[in-house]
Amino acid sequence: MAKKKPVAADQMLRLDNQICFAVYSAAHAFTRFYKPLLDRLGLTYPQYLVMLTLWERDGVPLKDIGERLFLDSGTLTPLLKRLEAAQLIKRTRSTEDERQVLIALTPQGLALKERARAVPSSLLSASACSVAELSAMKNEIVALRDRLNEVVGE
């Protein structure tokens, strides 16, 4: 019995069996779903995430936003410059620590929060899930994410 194909092993490599692809393709589905909603707000999806953090807490250094969103300065620096060009935020060097750039909302940036409430509620209805179902799913995904990030960080 030479040259027998490892059928069980092949199952492991099937695209539809990969949870990573489920997550990857779901992430794209989210951004495609959000696109028309965010276009009205003049935001891209990653910009929307940054705004979410600022609507919770304002005047924070770039680094804090990066830790919250798992993004580094190479991503955030140009993104924040675009948000500043759109008059939604202001970037100022901290006087206590000149290395830090503090990100603050402009009045327009704060005002955008009210119009942004349409986004999560649209998703809720499109999902055809209950808040509890989505929340349970979210917790599972976050737990897996945190476990992977732990492994990556040794």
Add this chain to the structure above:
Amino acid sequence: MAKKKPVAADQMLRLDNQICFAVYSAAHAFTRFYKPLLDRLGLTYPQYLVMLTLWERDGVPLKDIGERLFLDSGTLTPLLKRLEAAQLIKRTRSTEDERQVLIALTPQGLALKERARAVPSSLLSASACSVAELSAMKNEIVALRDRLNEVVGE
């Protein structure tokens, strides 16, 4: 009682309550986790996904790969050119339909499959989940993804 802040509505906008962010950040966690494994194979994560489809079925037009992965020619054309430059695939115009570019594995591309088996098994052990747990999660995520894609496609 004028100017009362809508506390419940604010909960909807909290970053940690967004399933989209859970998915988005989990997708990044996956690519970071896979990075050292895929570096050994000389692949990026999206390239790995393309190879997964080709290991299942070879000699398919670009369009089929795109439908499988939810990616368009703007993404796949340069990605496939890089895979061809790496000698893992060959791109040839179909003779029956000259609009189509057929993607076929090279012997090296096929051989890479054996070394790729380490990737899903590494994830499985890092996840600290059972195959059944991961599979159940995957199915939930795929169901949500498909529902969102339905809504986007009217």
Add this chain to the structure above:
DNA sequence: CACAATTAGATTGTGTACAATATAGAAAGC
């Protein structure tokens, strides 16, 4: 058969992601 409409890929432009590097400021150790 002619010709409009459709389809498959490629190209261009904008916007993430992230590794690697650079720089300037702050903190630590002596």
Add this chain to the structure above:
DNA sequence: GCTTTCTATATTGTACACAATCTAATTGTG
């Protein structure tokens, strides 16, 4: 105080993603 080290951000280069547009090939219709 001085120097080494660390930290926060910026910059550069590579690789996705995707909208919009373009071209060439095929299909559909009269």
